[in-house]
Amino acid sequence: MRRSRRNNLRIIGIAEGVEGKTPTAFISNLLKDLFDLDGPPLIDRAHRLSQVTPKTGQAPRPFILRVHFFHVKEQILRLAREKGDLTYNDRAIHIFGDLTAGEAKRRAAFNDVRKILQNIAGARFGFRHPATFRITMPGGEERRFTDPEKAMDFVKSASSASPDSD
Structure with a gap:
């Protein structure tokens, strides 16, 4: 991750x-309410991506925000993972x-x-981070992959070897 993106978060939906x-x-107040924080986190800036407003029925544009303190950004990510499903206005x-675009592309390959x-x-x-894919199968076997084809081979062989498979 580039240093300029280190404190950035992306919010979708x-x-x-x-x-x-x-x-x-x-966004600062939204994060405070979502995670029951003592006060709103210090956000340097927040904006939507793209200048083109989506048409009715299209997905809303994501927000990009820069959190002033790195440890607060990490806390927000941790709280989001712990809380699981997040909702705002239903x-x-x-x-x-x-x-980065390259990291997103490497992840999309999986x-x-x-x-x-x-x-x-x-x-x-x-x-x-950034694009190492971790898999834990039902039996507890854990593997990490940077190559999507090797991950697919592992999943196919592990799922066909499991006693629950047809």
């Missing part, structure tokens, strides 16, 4: 326009670290593997 004219204050929202793992009961998976 917040409806267009709810931030009003002060997106930085809105809409699911997601909070991530801000990745999408097919992730779809298969979602259908395997007890399988757990996720990314270690």
Whole structure:
């Protein structure tokens, strides 16, 4: 991750326009309310990506925000993981670290593997920074991959070897 992105977060799923004219204050108060913080975190700036407002029915533009203190950014990510499903105005929202385009592309290469793992009961998976894919199979076997093809081979062989498979 580039140093300039180190304190950045990306928030996906917040409806267009709810931030009003002060997106930085809105996001700061949203984070305070979502995580029951003592006070609103210090946010240097917050804005939506892209200048083009999406049409009705399209997904809202994500927010990018810069948290003033790195440890506060890490605390927000930890709280988001611990809390699990986050909602605002009855809409699911997601909070991530801000990745470079290259990191996002490397992670997206694992999408097919992730779809298969979602259908395997007890399988757990996720990314270690920046694009190392971690898989824990129902039997407890854990592996890490940087190559999506090797991850797919592992998942196929592990799921066909499991006693629950048809």
